[in-house]
Amino acid sequence: MDTPDRAAAQSAATRTEDSPVFSFLNNLSPIEPLRSSAYSTNSLQGFQSINITSISSIFTSPHDNVSKEPRLPKSPLGEISDKEVRADAAGTNEPPEPSNAARLFACTSTVTRETRTGTCTGVAGPPPTTGGPCDLALPRQFDNNGSPDHNTTPCHGVRSDLKQDKARKLLQAAQNAKKNALEKRKCLFSTEVRLLDGGGGGGGEPGSDSDGVLGCEWSDLVSPTSAKLLAFDATMDEHHRGVHLAAQNAESCGYLLSKLAGDGGVSDGAYPTASAQVYYQELVMGEDQSENAAPQMDAQETISAEETQDNIYEADVCVPLEYKVVESQQQRGIRRRCLVFEAAGGFSNSAVKRGTIEDRSVSTCSKGKSPAESQPRGLRGIGLHLNALALTPKGKMACQDPPPTASALLPSSASEKDARGELLCAGENFAHSGGELLEFPLDGCSAGGGFPVNDHHVSGQSVSPQKKRRKTDNGDDGEACKRCSCKKSKCLKLYCECFAAGVYCSEPCSCQGCMNKPIHEETVLSTRKQIEFRNPLAFAPKVIRMSDAGLETGEDPNNTPASARHKRGCNCKKSSCLKKYCECYQGGVGCSSNCRCESCKNAFGRRDAETELPEEMKQEESDQTENPQQEKENDQQKANVQGEDHPLLDLVPITPPFDFCSSLLKLPNFSSAKPPRPTKARSVTSRSSASKATAAVQPCRSSKLAASASASGIDEETPDILHEPDSLSNCVKTTTSPNGKRVSPPHNALGSSPNRKGGRKLILKSIPLFPSLTGDTNSGSAMNSTDSAFCASPLTLGPS
DNA sequence: GAGTTTGAAACT
DNA sequence: CAGTTTCAAACTC
Numbered sequence: 168m169d170t171p172d173r174a175a176a177q178s179a180a181t182r183t184e185d186s187p188v189f190s191f192l193n194n195l196s197p198i199e200p201l202r203s204s205a206y207s208t209n210s211l212q213g214f215q216s217i218n219i220t221s222i223s224s225i226f227t228s229p230h231d232n233v234s235k236e237p238r239l240p241k242s243p244l245g246e247i248s249d250k251e252v253r254a255d256a257a258g259t260n261e262p263p264e265p266s267n268a269a270r271l272f273a274c275t276s277t278v279t280r281e282t283r284t285g286t287c288t289g290v291a292g293p294p295p296t297t298g299g300p301c302d303l304a305l306p307r308q309f310d311n312n313g314s315p316d317h318n319t320t321p322c323h324g325v326r327s328d329l330k331q332d333k334a335r336k337l338l339q340a341a342q343n344a345k346k347n348a349l350e351k352r353k354c355l356f357s358t359e360v361r362l363l364d365g366g367g368g369g370g371g372e373p374g375s376d377s378d379g380v381l382g383c384e385w386s387d388l389v390s391p392t393s394a395k396l397l398a399f400d401a402t403m404d405e406h407h408r409g410v411h412l413a414a415q416n417a418e419s420c421g422y423l424l425s426k427l428a429g430d431g432g433v434s435d436g437a438y439p440t441a442s443a444q445v446y447y448q449e450l451v452m453g454e455d456q457s458e459n460a461a462p463q464m465d466a467q468e469t470i471s472a473e474e475t476q477d478n479i480y481e482a483d484v485c486v487p488l489e490y491k492v493v494e495s496q497q498q499r500g501i502r503r504r505c506l507v508f509e510a511a512g513g514f515s516n517s518a519v520k521r522g523t524i525e526d527r528s529v530s531t532c533s534k535g536k537s538p539a540e541s542q543p544r545g546l547r548g549i550g551l552h553l554n555a556l557a558l559t560p561k562g563k564m565a566c567q568d569p570p571p572t573a574s575a576l577l578p579s580s581a582s583e584k585d586a587r588g589e590l591l592c593a594g595e596n597f598a599h600s601g602g603e604l605l606e607f608p609l610d611g612c613s614a615g616g617g618f619p620v621n622d623h624h625v626s627g628q629s630v631s632p633q634k635k636r637r638k639t640d641n642g643d644d645g646e647a648c649k650r651c652s653c654k655k656s657k658c659l660k661l662y663c664e665c666f667a668a669g670v671y672c673s674e675p676c677s678c679q680g681c682m683n684k685p686i687h688e689e690t691v692l693s694t695r696k697q698i699e700f701r702n703p704l705a706f707a708p709k710v711i712r713m714s715d716a717g718l719e720t721g722e723d724p725n726n727t728p729a730s731a732r733h734k735r736g737c738n739c740k741k742s743s744c745l746k747k748y749c750e751c752y753q754g755g756v757g758c759s760s761n762c763r764c765e766s767c768k769n770a771f772g773r774r775d776a777e778t779e780l781p782e783e784m785k786q787e788e789s790d791q792t793e794n795p796q797q798e799k800e801n802d803q804q805k806a807n808v809q810g811e812d813h814p815l816l817d818l819v820p821i822t823p824p825f826d827f828c829s830s831l832l833k834l835p836n837f838s839s840a841k842p843p844r845p846t847k848a849r850s851v852t853s854r855s856s857a858s859k860a861t862a863a864v865q866p867c868r869s870s871k872l873a874a875s876a877s878a879s880g881i882d883e884e885t886p887d888i889l890h891e892p893d894s895l896s897n898c899v900k901t902t903t904s905p906n907g908k909r910v911s912p913p914h915n916a917l918g919s920s921p922n923r924k925g926g927r928k929l930i931l932k933s934i935p936l937f938p939s940l941t942g943d944t945n946s947g948s949a950m951n952s953t954d955s956a957f958c959a960s961p962l963t964l965g966p967s
Numbered sequence: 968g969a970g971t972t973t974g975a976a977a978c979t
Numbered sequence: 980c981a982g983t984t985t986c987a988a989a990c991t992c
Binding site for chain 1 (some may be wrong): 972973974975976977
Binding site (some may be wrong): 651652653654655656660662663664742746747748753 | 985986987988989990
């Protein structure tokens with residue numbers, strides 16, 4: 168035993184429970200084995216189920232490409248492992264190069280940066296050089312593009328934790344263990360641990376560096392405007408990452424396992440090995456296979472089984488991002504985690520960093536909602552656009568399916584969901600990286616989105632074009648599908664529906680000189696920022712619906728009338744608000760006090776009706792108007808409060824517009840919305856009390872404030888504010904909001920919105936429920952429930 | 968499908 | 980902030 172072969176030792180260990188080695192192993196990674204196997208299996212299955220092709224398609228976007236290119240799978244690991252090995256060889260447990268771990272992370276972070284921003288500042292030494300191992304490694308392991316944080320942080324954190332434990336065990340084992348093989352492992356392990364630990368905990372440079380890097384990145388990314396983008400990237404990254412990671416990990420793991428088993432002479436059956444490899448490779452597909460293979464081999468040798476496990480574990484953590492495809496809830500949970508992380512990370516570096524992924528993941532998992540639930544619309548929504556689309560009265564957007572190209576620019580919605588707890592998985596939505604993803608399900612969506620949801624989930628991004636098409640088809644209509652036809656604006660102005668909706672132009676568009684494409688992402692974003700700077704609400708949904716709020720809050724969407732409000736109010740003169748020229752009409756909402764229309768005859772509610780609003784309401788509005796900032800603050804506070812629960816919330820603030828978008832989701836589709844029954848408003852349904860004339864609505868607010876308020880017009884506003892998620896919840900919370908003032912959050916929201924004139928718009932007029940609304944709401948809810956919805960959510964608009 | 972109308976967005 | 984111009988959707992034929 169003293170000098171047995173490694174293989175022998177390993178085999179013995181694995182086979183013989185009694186053997187110290189075995190015990191060691193168990194101790195070291197009691198769970199991991201299961202995970203690895205389970206994971207691999209699940210993941211594999213999941214992957215398989217998913218269409219790889221779809222994935223690729225998904226990643227079409229430039230980002231994806233970028234991310235992909237760099238990826239070289241294992242090199243990083245390989246390096247590390249090698250180094251570790253060397254260290255071991257040296258006979259020192261010390262991590263000679265603690266920096267390795269650090270490097271990796273740093274590299275990842277840097278790499279990601281590079282991919283995204285193009286400016287990478289090498290934190291740690293490894294560089295930036297794309298050719299460097301780091302690059303390769305990074306992309307693969309952590310993510311392609313994925314947000315560095317997520318990748319690194321989570322993985323990192325997890326690892327360190329795990330490793331630490333392992334380290335302890337190792338130490339013990341080391342003492343006890345006599346076999347070289349064991350020692351070897353120990354050494355490796357310990358090194359690794361040290362490295363990791365150093366990075367993570369102790370202030371080791373690596374950790375700090377990486378963190379710093381990450382932080383920087385996030386910060387940058389997080390910037391309000393950028394946040395949106397991030398969402399994109401993040402989602403994409405995640406996908407990529409997830410896939411890649413999974414693949415890599417799987418590969419590596421499988422590989423290693425196989426090696427161990429085969430080469431090492433370890434028990435044959437112990438691990439899945441070969442099969443795993445195959446899967447992985449398949450997953451990885453040609454792209455990386457060759458590349459990965461070699462590195463992996465090396466890595467394998469160096470890497471211990473434990474490591475593999477770790478990797479796997481990491482993979483789990485990270486992978487989640489990739490596809491929802493994962494069948495098991497766990498996996499889903501994981502994914503969510505990832506997303507969450509992203510979001511969280513994005514917004515709160517510290518939290519992310521620190522928060523071990525595990526925790527979060529756990530929390531998310533704990534939520535345990537079905538994936539579908541978790542994802543509600545938010546995801547997709549990515550919101551922004553979705554909302555935006557939804558907003559667009561046209562429904563076009565909603566429908567949009569944008570099929571192909573339209574990719575959501577913004578992510579915000581996700582935040583909302585996140586906030587809620589649902590998650591969005593932004594990434595998925597976006598798969599868009601390619602730009603294609605976007606599709607919104609709107610319509611169909613509405614329907615059920617079945618497609619959307621499922622598709623997205625399952626395939627993840629994979630939303631195949633077919634699906635998209637379906638959507639469109641379902642869609643409702645052509646209208647939904649319809650896209651912009653800009654000629655002079657380059658699709659970089661609000662004139663462009665796509666741009667306004669926060670989505671990239673896609674095939675359906677007949678625009679000329681279009682700059683609203685993923686390729687010009689920077690331009691689009693910068694332009695968007697400018698516009699937002701000019702008018703923070705520019706991208707906010709024009710009309711907000713209660714139903715959303717209700718849905719989110721959990722209230723019955725159905726109950727709330729669809730009262731929605733037009734934030735800014737129309738300025739119609741000749742159309743009498745009876746045509747689509749009128750935004751209010753288009754949105755399916757009645758005109759409000761904010762409107763400056765002449766001879767308003769809006770079927771959904773005339774501006775005159777507003778006058779009916781109770782004084783209370785008015786007062787509130789006035790108050791709000793007075794302190795728009797306060798309102799915002801309140802909202803934010805609320806959001807923050809919620810945020811505690813939901814990391815994503817934080818995000819919301821970042822990109823308010825998106826939030827709005829989320830709200831948009833709810834919007835009914837006006838497109839579908841027909842001029843409702845003219846009287847409808849008045850006639851409201853039972854819920855209608857609210858819907859009823861404005862008067863009715865107001866009362867509701869006052870009484871309920873939160874609930875009713877949200878429902879009534881609040882929703883709309885809320886979204887604006889950003890909190891969408893909050894908004895819903897806010898609405899409820901709002902009332903309680905610390906500030907207290909604003910009982911009616913929505914109002915605040917409204918108030919917050921610059922555009923709005925006065926604080927709240929009045930409530931909207933009564934907007935009765937439109938059939939469409941109901942449908943929307945339903946659809947929305949459906950989406951949520953379906954999970955599938957998650958992606959589609961935004962689009963809901965289209966339902967009609 | 969071409970032309971007109973309309974009102975928002977953008978600009979001054 | 981108001982007035983004008985530009986723009987693209989909505990609408991009409």
